[in-house]
Amino acid sequence: DTAVSQTPKYLVTQMGNDKSIKCEQNLGHDTMYWYKQDSKKFLKIMFSYNNKELIINETVPNRFSPKSPDKAHLNLHINSLELGDSAVYFCASSQENYGYTFGSGTRLTVV
Amino acid sequence: AQSVTQLDSQVPVFEEAPVELRCNYSSSVSVYLFWYVQYPNQGLQLLLKYLSGSTLVKGINGFEAEFNKSQTSFHLRKPSVHISDTAEYFCAVRPSNFNKFYFGSGTKLNVKP
Numbered sequence: 370d371t372a373v374s375q376t377p378k379y380l381v382t383q384m385g386n387d388k389s390i391k392c393e394q395n396l397g398h399d400t401m402y403w404y405k406q407d408s409k410k411f412l413k414i415m416f417s418y419n420n421k422e423l424i425i426n427e428t429v430p431n432r433f434s435p436k437s438p439d440k441a442h443l444n445l446h447i448n449s450l451e452l453g454d455s456a457v458y459f460c461a462s463s464q465e466n467y468g469y470t471f472g473s474g475t476r477l478t479v480v
Numbered sequence: 481a482q483s484v485t486q487l488d489s490q491v492p493v494f495e496e497a498p499v500e501l502r503c504n505y506s507s508s509v510s511v512y513l514f515w516y517v518q519y520p521n522q523g524l525q526l527l528l529k530y531l532s533g534s535t536l537v538k539g540i541n542g543f544e545a546e547f548n549k550s551q552t553s554f555h556l557r558k559p560s561v562h563i564s565d566t567a568e569y570f571c572a573v574r575p576s577n578f579n580k581f582y583f584g585s586g587t588k589l590n591v592k593p
Contacts, residue, residue, distance in 0.1 A: 373523075400579055410518075410568055412583040425580055459523060468514050469581060471523035 372396050375460050375472035382450055383480055390445045390475045392460030400424075401443035402469070403435060404459040412459070418443050450479045482507045484573055486584035494592050495563055501556040501587045503571030513554040514572040514581070515545055524570060530554065541565065566591045 373394045382388050394401060402425075403415040417425035418437040432448045443460060457476050461469040487502040505511065512531050516524040528539025535547040545556045554571060571584040 410586045410588075412524075412570065412586075414580065417580065419579075461524075463579065465579070468526045468529050469516075469524070471516075471525070473523040474521075 372470050373460055373462055373472040375458075375475050377475060378473065379476050379478075381478045381480065384450055384452060386450050387446070387448045388450060388477070389447070390458055390460075390477075392443045392445070392472060394441055394460075394462040394470070396462055396464070396470060398462035398464040398470070399440060400463050401437065401440070402461045402463070403443065403445050404461060406457040406459060406474070408456070416443075416445075447477075450477075452479050455479045482511070482573055482575055482582045484571055484582050484584040486569075486571055486587045488587050489585065490588045490590065492590045492592060493561055496560050498559050499557065499561050499565075499589065501569050501571075501589065503554045503556065503584060505552050505554065505571075505573045505582075507552075507573060507575060510576045511573040512576060513545075513547060514574070515539065515543070515554070515556050516570045516572060516583075517541075518568040518570065518586075520567070527556070527569075561589070561591045563591050563593060565589060 375392050400419045402417045415429050416435040421437045434446045437443045457474045459474050460472040463469045483506050485504045493499045514529045515527040518524045528537050530537045530547045538544045568586045570586050572581045574581050
């Protein structure tokens with residue numbers, strides 16, 4: 370039983386395309402997140418949702434749009450992909466101060 | 481504002497030797513502290529956390545960390561490492577008044593035979 374699952378695991382696409390990454394958690398957590406990990410392994414928060422409500426929206430291009438249809442799902446849609454969007458995107462969930470549970474990541478490569 | 485500094489980007493060590501991975505933080509409020517491990521091509525896994533109480537925290541895989549409030553540090557230690565401990569290790573802090581985690585830049589632990 371995977372606690373936080375992301376799909377797809379790998380995504381290769383051309384510049385200018387639109388793509389989505391899906392995330393689902395079965396832990397009953399209230400809060401979900403999207404993080405971007407760059408080539409130097411630096412982790413940067415992008416968005417956070419609590420019970421379907423956006424609570425953290427860092428300085429991210431508005432080509433990135435999160436959507437949370439319910440508290441178990443947080444999807445990330447990216448419009449007009451650019452080379453600099455290439456990274457590993459991690460979904461995570463948490464409940465209060467118990468720490469994050471991470472998904473296994475989506476490696477996005479824009480060519 | 482919060483920040484997390486991992487002083488070593490890479491730590492090479494021989495198998496069965498002890499290791500310490502350093503983490504310092506700054507925060508204007510009290511914090512909760514965490515260490516995560518990332519194996520190649522995988523997500524991050526929680527190693528241990530400090531919320532309150534005893535400043536020495538034990539985690540999985542034989543790791544432990546000590547919270548030092550005066551030095552604002554949360555260093556990770558293991559008395560004897562294995563080849564399988566080779567991974568990237570991330571220190572993270574969460575302010576007590578807001579559910580947002582701040583990660584350090586990571587330390588790559590390379591255990592050699």
